[in-house]
Amino acid sequence: MNALTAILRKLGALAVDGLWRAGFMARFFLAVLRYSGQSFRRLPLTLREIYFSGVLSLLIILVSGLFVGLVLGLQGYDILQRFGSSDALGIMVALSLLRELGPVVAGLLFASRAGSAVTAEIGLMKTTEQLQAMDMMAVNPIARVVAPRFWGGVISMPLLAAMFSAMGIFGGWLIGVVAIGVDDGAFWSQMRASVDFRHDVLNGVIKSIVFGIAVSLIAVFEGYDCQPTAEGVSRAITRTVVSSALAILALDFVLTSFMFRGL
């Protein structure tokens, strides 16, 4: 009985803690939005974060995009040629990337590369009292540190997803057209004829913006909320990567069910 009570107590404490954190995160998000003006009035602050989150993530995004495209080309050709539709390889590669793989895989990579770096940076600033020092100098750390990093991530994410998709399509073309010998004209013309800007491209962009908001919010929140110790920062980084991955996959399901339900 005592063991059961202990388990129930622990579960209750976890639920209360989770609820408290969710509430705190919502209030934190509102504070970030409220103090975002400075991020745009002092554009260099946000541009610097776009450089760190976006430009420095380019290599991993482009290389991963290329490999995903290469694999899609191989798998897609293998499946499509069974039905005599290998000319539709361009459509398959493009739609897979624009609708799903571009935003989702780019989001996962972005969370691992840039999200973890943002959490570590803010967490270490907290641990070394830099955020407190800023606050004591009458400079709001949410406006000066958090909001530019948040917007840097939100702006970078769709651009990275677009580059991921472009590189993936290039990889699919390399395998399908150059290596296997699918007709070049059919590859591109079928893609152009079948990919709808609003339905496919725009929905993919919307997904990547939503993922950008989710990952950036989780990254800045975990950094800001971490225990100011080495272990605390390490745990916060882990939470950023795990929570971001789960958030991206769950949001992807929700968004896909609204965007592409076959209606």
Next chain:
Amino acid sequence: MFVCIIHFVQIHPVNSTVSDKPLVRLDGVHFAYGEREILRGIDLTVNRGQVVAIMGGSGSGKTTLLRLIGGQLRASAGKLEVDGQDMGALSRAALYALRRRMGMLFQFGALFTDMSVFDNVAFPLREHTNLPAELIRDLVLMKLHAVGLRGAAALMPSELSGGMARRVALARAVALDPMLMLYDEPFAGLDPISLGITGQLIRRLNDALGAASVMVTHDVQASLNLVDYVYFVSEGRIVAHGTPTEIRASNDPFVHQFVHAEADGPVPFHYPAPPLASLLDNIPA
């Protein structure tokens, strides 16, 4: 004006001009983290021109006291005024307006690690003034000159020793000529030379700016040589206070133990625990 301050700091001996008007006043201040009471009725005043030390053992509540004065925490009971303003009633905007006239030196400097020494000191000037870049440059160089680190302006914080980082942080803290300086363990981890330099700078900058300083510290000897008044905090209460002369001559057991660094006394050596013999299985009764 800056030139005058730097000139003063460099050539004038210590010359405290203590005003009777309190800049900081705590009246029956209580503070608790949830159920755990940290401060239990603190009365304390700091006048302009004074350097005041708050001493006490680890966990005695002295850093909490400093955070209350800086507005980082709010008292759960009692009244805390800084420059006549009730800290418990201030809005965020009003608190920030007050903090522009405060400076705080953190235990390990808390320099911004992604900025050079120059940019660290320029930070408050850039954030709170519209001064042209040339004037900010001159002011920063003068502030760094005052702490003896003009030549380190281009270095990054990772290239500084602990003592140098503390001095850069001091230059940053006084960048806006504060009326009140708060120091959190300014001597922790410093070698004797850096400790002496930091102590002298605290005293001279306070006198040159006509400010008041509140210093939380463990370092009895270094502090007694430079402060005007000392408060001893133990278990959330002020247990003794006085001028350095009075403190040195005090017969109060707590003050005596602290000043003479005695291992046992009112502050026990052992953390509360059952008798050792009762915990050892192999010792015959």
